[in-house]
Amino acid sequence: MQEKRYAFAAPRDFALAVCFILPQLVVTGLFFFYPAGQAVLGSFFMEDAFGLSKEFVGLENYRRLAESGEYLHSAWVSLVFSLSTVLLSMGLALVLAVTADQAIKGGKFYKSAVIIPYAVAPPLAGVLWMFLFNPSGGAMTRILAGLGVSWNHMLDGDQAMILIIIAASWKQISYNFLFFLAGLQAIPKSLIEAAAIDGAGFWRRFLGIVFPLLSPTTFFLLVVNTIYTLFETFGIVHAVTSGGPAQATSTLIYKVYNDGFVGLDFGGSSAQSVVLMIIVMALTFAQFHFVEKKVAYQ
Amino acid sequence: MVEHKGAHSVISHLILLLGALLVLFPLYIALVAASHPAEALIGTTPLWFGPRLSENFGSVLGHGLQAAGGAPVWRMLLNSTIMAVGISLGKILISLLSAFAIVYFRLPGRQICFFLIFVTLMLPVEIRIVPTFEVANHLGLINNYPGLIFPLIASATATFLYRQFFLTIPDELLEAARIDGAGPWRFFRDVVLPLSRTNTAALFVVTFIYGWNQYLWPLLITNQESMYTVVMAIQRMVNVPDAPVEWNLVMTTALLGLLPPLLVVLGMQRLFIKGLIETEK
Amino acid sequence: MAGIELRKVVKNFGKTQVIEGISQSVPDGTFLVIVGPSGCGKSTVLRLIAGLEEVTSGEIFIGERDVARLEPKDRDVAMVFQNYALYPHMSVRENICYGLKVRGLPKAEQERRLALAADMLGLSEYLDRSPRQLSGGQRQRVAMGRAIVREAAVFLFDEPLSNLDASLRNQMRVELRRLHERLGTTSIYVTHDQVEAMTLAQRIMVMNQGHVEQYGTPDELYLSPATVFTARFIGSPNMNMLRASLERGRLKLPGGTFLPPIPATDAAFTGRAGEILLGVRPEDLLPAGENAPETLRCRVELVEVLGADTLVHCALPNEAEGQEPIIARLEGSSRPGPGDVIHLGIRHGKAHLFDPVTKKRLAV
Numbered sequence: 001m002q003e004k005r006y007a008f009a010a011p012r013d014f015a016l017a018v019c020f021i022l023p024q025l026v027v028t029g030l031f032f033f034y035p036a037g038q039a040v041l042g043s044f045f046m047e048d049a050f051g052l053s054k055e056f057v058g059l060e061n062y063r064r065l066a067e068s069g070e071y072l073h074s075a076w077v078s079l080v081f082s083l084s085t086v087l088l089s090m091g092l093a094l095v096l097a098v099t100a101d102q103a104i105k106g107g108k109f110y111k112s113a114v115i116i117p118y119a120v121a122p123p124l125a126g127v128l129w130m131f132l133f134n135p136s137g138g139a140m141t142r143i144l145a146g147l148g149v150s151w152n153h154m155l156d157g158d159q160a161m162i163l164i165i166i167a168a169s170w171k172q173i174s175y176n177f178l179f180f181l182a183g184l185q186a187i188p189k190s191l192i193e194a195a196a197i198d199g200a201g202f203w204r205r206f207l208g209i210v211f212p213l214l215s216p217t218t219f220f221l222l223v224v225n226t227i228y229t230l231f232e233t234f235g236i237v238h239a240v241t242s243g244g245p246a247q248a249t250s251t252l253i254y255k256v257y258n259d260g261f262v263g264l265d266f267g268g269s270s271a272q273s274v275v276l277m278i279i280v281m282a283l284t285f286a287q288f289h290f291v292e293k294k295v296a297y298q
Numbered sequence: 299m300v301e302h303k304g305a306h307s308v309i310s311h312l313i314l315l316l317g318a319l320l321v322l323f324p325l326y327i328a329l330v331a332a333s334h335p336a337e338a339l340i341g342t343t344p345l346w347f348g349p350r351l352s353e354n355f356g357s358v359l360g361h362g363l364q365a366a367g368g369a370p371v372w373r374m375l376l377n378s379t380i381m382a383v384g385i386s387l388g389k390i391l392i393s394l395l396s397a398f399a400i401v402y403f404r405l406p407g408r409q410i411c412f413f414l415i416f417v418t419l420m421l422p423v424e425i426r427i428v429p430t431f432e433v434a435n436h437l438g439l440i441n442n443y444p445g446l447i448f449p450l451i452a453s454a455t456a457t458f459l460y461r462q463f464f465l466t467i468p469d470e471l472l473e474a475a476r477i478d479g480a481g482p483w484r485f486f487r488d489v490v491l492p493l494s495r496t497n498t499a500a501l502f503v504v505t506f507i508y509g510w511n512q513y514l515w516p517l518l519i520t521n522q523e524s525m526y527t528v529v530m531a532i533q534r535m536v537n538v539p540d541a542p543v544e545w546n547l548v549m550t551t552a553l554l555g556l557l558p559p560l561l562v563v564l565g566m567q568r569l570f571i572k573g574l575i576e577t578e579k
Numbered sequence: 580m581a582g583i584e585l586r587k588v589v590k591n592f593g594k595t596q597v598i599e600g601i602s603q604s605v606p607d608g609t610f611l612v613i614v615g616p617s618g619c620g621k622s623t624v625l626r627l628i629a630g631l632e633e634v635t636s637g638e639i640f641i642g643e644r645d646v647a648r649l650e651p652k653d654r655d656v657a658m659v660f661q662n663y664a665l666y667p668h669m670s671v672r673e674n675i676c677y678g679l680k681v682r683g684l685p686k687a688e689q690e691r692r693l694a695l696a697a698d699m700l701g702l703s704e705y706l707d708r709s710p711r712q713l714s715g716g717q718r719q720r721v722a723m724g725r726a727i728v729r730e731a732a733v734f735l736f737d738e739p740l741s742n743l744d745a746s747l748r749n750q751m752r753v754e755l756r757r758l759h760e761r762l763g764t765t766s767i768y769v770t771h772d773q774v775e776a777m778t779l780a781q782r783i784m785v786m787n788q789g790h791v792e793q794y795g796t797p798d799e800l801y802l803s804p805a806t807v808f809t810a811r812f813i814g815s816p817n818m819n820m821l822r823a824s825l826e827r828g829r830l831k832l833p834g835g836t837f838l839p840p841i842p843a844t845d846a847a848f849t850g851r852a853g854e855i856l857l858g859v860r861p862e863d864l865l866p867a868g869e870n871a872p873e874t875l876r877c878r879v880e881l882v883e884v885l886g887a888d889t890l891v892h893c894a895l896p897n898e899a900e901g902q903e904p905i906i907a908r909l910e911g912s913s914r915p916g917p918g919d920v921i922h923l924g925i926r927h928g929k930a931h932l933f934d935p936v937t938k939k940r941l942a943v
Contacts, residue, residue, distance in 0.1 A: 002465055003485070004401060004465070004469055004472070005469045005470055006472060006473055006476075007401070007402050007403055007404045007472075008402055008403045008404065008482045009404040013403060013481070014403065014405055016399075016483060017399040017402075017405045017482070018405070018480050019395075019400075020394045020396060020399035021395070021399040021400065021405070021408075021411055022455065023391070023392040023395065023396070023416065024392040024393065024395070024415060024452060025398035025415075026412060027392060027451055027452040028414060028415060028418055028448075029451045030433060030437075030449075031433060031448070031449040031452060032418045032421050032426075032452060033418075034429070034433060035419050035429035035430040035432075035433055036314065036424040036429075038426075038429035038442075039396040039425070039426050039434070042428075042429065054357075072367075077380050092317070092320075095313060095317075096313065096314065098313050099310045099313045100314060100316075101481040104307060104314075106311070106313065108312040109318075110318050110397075110441060112313075112564060112567065113317075113318035113321055113322055114317055114318065114321055115563060115564075115567070115570075115571075116560060116563070116564070117321055117575075118507070118561035118563060119556060119558070119563040119564075120515060120556045120560070121510070121511035121512075121529040121559075122513065123513050123530070123532055123533055123557065124529060124552050125531060125557050126551050127326040127536055128325070128327075128549075128552060129329065130325075131331065131343075131345075131545055131548070131549060132323075132324055132327060134543075134545070134552075136340075136341050136342070137339070137342040137343055137345040138343055139345070142342070142343065143338075143574065147417065147424070170324070172322070173317075173321065173575070174321075178372040178571055178575065182575050187449050192515070192574065198420070199519075200469060200521050201534060202306075202309075231422045231424040231425070232422075234424055234514055235513035235514065235533075238513070238514075238517075239513075239533040239536065239537075241533060242537070253425075254425050257427060257514070260427060260428040261427070261431075261518070266428060269428055270428065270429075271425055273425045273427075276425045277420065277421065277425055277426075280421070280422065280425070281420045281421045284419060284420050286487065
């Protein structure tokens with residue numbers, strides 16, 4: 001770990017240091033580690049229907065998860081939702097960022113417009129799009145009707161999925177746009193100019209130089225977006241579809257909430273939490289491993 | 299910069315214009331809807347403004363939506379503001395202090411502390427909702443502001459940002475201060491705090507938006523309408539049982555709920571982008 | 580004001596000993612320059628005196644007090660850093676007065692000292708500016724002002740001029756000298772630049788690999804360097820170091836030339852024979868006639884014309900391994916060409932002899 005050459009080392013200064021670090025540790029312990037520990041512990045127990053007694057059941061909760069068609073369905077729903085949202089929002093953001101990176105007039109206006117969705121909370125974003133796709137006369141619904149598509153996401157599971165993908169992607173475009181733009185602006189202009197002098201056209205420059213140099217940003221965004229789609233989009237699902245219709249949009253995180261708070265299955269919900277924790281850890285480690293490699297390479 | 303002329307520039311503008319339209323379209327439609335009486339939205343969506351904008355805003359702010367319980371939105375906005383500001387200040391305060399302790403003291407165990415804080419990155423609130431709710435319940439944090447704020451103020455990213463920033467402050471500054479006679483507290487107050495101003499402002503912008511946009515936690519921790527935040531309340535307005543959704547008022551509320559963070563993002567764009575990019579890198 | 584005395588000061592970083600037990604006393608009012616190559620421990624010595632590093636063992640006296648275990652603020656020292664270490668968010672005035680403010684000096688006294696220092700350093704017009712708005716030289720003055728107002732017993736300078744450009748550096752050197760003459764405060768100045776050391780110092784301490792090679796006046800160091808290291812470190816271009824041998828009380832050079840006999844009275848030489856190192860400064864090599872005895876016959880390889888004088892890089896034929904490089908500083912008017920063969924004599928009394936094993940000076 002990187003350190004200062006000189007620091008306060010006298011024991012009498014440590015009282016202050018402890019006072020400084022304690023609030024963070026207390027909050028972290030109380031609201032992060034203790035609950036996380038409880039979740040891990042709880043995942044090995046099963047409560048009776050009235051919540052009166054607990055029984056140690058070992059890995060039973062996990063076994064049930066692995067065998068539960070509902071849970072596997074939920075995992076599949078999450079996969080489709082995450083993958084589509086990540087690809088859609090990153091793809092659009094990349095196109096916009098590459099275009100905005102070129103010095104053109106009015107760039108500031110476009111940039112301001114594109115970052116607006118960042119300010120919109122996920123459930124609000126969901127509700128905005130819900131209104132557009134409102135089965136009884138929403139603006140998009142009418143356009144689709146004109147094209148011969150009958151839209152009702154309250155009845156059609158695929159359409160419900162499409163709706164939350166659109167809302168989640170719309171909200172995330174800003175974030176991806178800003179990071180892609182920052183990544184693009186960090187690429188030395190001399191490299192691009194050199195390639196242009198060598199006669200490389202736009203696509204050649206993009207595929208041969210810009211995109212490879214952008215790969216750390218892309219990888220970072222992949223990880224962050226995956227975490228976003230897994231967790232922060234809870235608000236969209238909860239406000240727009242409530243996991244329906246018929247579980248068609250019941251993502252993993254929605255199911256943790258639903259089983260734990262609505263279904264009151266603490267053991268099952270805890271086991272699901274632990275599975276998600278493992279996924280986040282894997283993603284975070286992958287990211288840091290990659291970042292370290294990048295640093296070593298530089 | 300490689301020059302772009304003629305057709306290329308037109309295409310660029312076209313792409314960006316489409317992007318901007320895509321992004322702004324839902325907001326435009328929401329604003330239009332918020333300017334109509336409820337009848338105008340039954341079975342259709344008007345594309346141009348109606349006459350009821352200020353009435354709708356007034357009604358929502360003053361009385362809320364009757365069908366959804368009827369708490370006035372001004373109260374929700376107040377709750378959201380208190381929560382968002384509380385979370386921001388809390389995060390900044392405890393991160394600033396803990397990063398200072400980790401960087402500027404040879405405190406035994408400081409690396410373990412840093413690691414512990416860092417690991418919380420991997421524990422989003424959504425994952426551990428049930429047990430976290432139980433802790434909050436035991437501590438009497440239901441239906442009050444401390445309950446909305448405290449569980450959300452621990453922050454690995456803010457601590458990390460401050461630590462990185464402190465490491466870039468030249469060592470000589472601390473040494474000069476030591477020779478000038480300043481102890482740790484004076485050094486913190488007279489040197490580190492003022493030097494952190496820009497970072498703190500940037501962090502405030504980002505954490506304010508984070509706090510304002512919280513959804514799941516307020517949903518769990520509040521069950522009295524007087525404590526609802528605007529972001530969580532919207533869900534009750536669109537999921538009203540046995541009644542048509544009052545879209546004009548829902549859109550009005552949604553706009554009110556996204557306006558404060560929107561103003562912060564646009565008004566402090568540079569700080570916002572700095573805060574966003576630096577907390578994540 | 581006070582003198583400084585180091586007693587057996589040792590500093591280890593982990594298992595590496597970086598300061599190997601230094602004992603040295605510096606009289607009150609001295610301007611001492613510590614000089615040496617990077618990594619020799621000179622900055623560490625300064626930081627040990629300042630209290631920014633803790634001694635592993637030994638004592639450090641400032642005046643009558645052993646300060647080795649005191650906090651920096653209790654040692655009555657002021658320090659000027661290489662990168663100035665000005666507080667970027669404070670004005671010049673606040674920067675200079677910060678140490679006084681922390682110590683709780685009355686406002687009036689702060690103002691009095693500030694006015695005095697600002698006047699001395701020509702900073703009076705800049706007191707309300709921020710460091711960002713100042714030039715490098717002005718920032719350096721502010722850093723000095725911060726030290727001056729403290730009226731500390733000892734000033735410590737850590738390579739304070741190395742961030743300035745050459746002409747400014749010369750100017751600041753003169754100012755520093757004047758300042759010291761005016762204030763008379765005991766000062767320790769660390770640099771890797773031997774020219775800076777020679778021009779500034781009343782005393783120089785040459786350090787190498789954690790120990791003191793030599794302590795003395797600039798003259799002593801230049802005229803009678805105690806070790807090969809000091810001999811080569813002080814002076815530019817470096818002193819020529821030739822392998823020679825003693826035969827029957829006479830010095831024989833690699834080319835076979837004999838030098839004039841060494842006075843037999845010199846105790847260091849009685850009965851000595853064999854390998855020896857002969858050091859000659861470039862400025863002590865003189866052109867000699869072709870047939871003069873006891874000269875070095877060498878071939879010119881490169882000529883640097885400096886105007887006032889000419890540096891001639893030559894190769895001296897060597898019996899064993901071909902040739903050795905040798906540099907002579909000749910008068911500006913002499914212009915040998917590459918390939919020429921010239922004859923060089925050694926100025927009388929300017930040969931420095933060193934033991935090839937201990938690298939210590941053999942008295943001449």
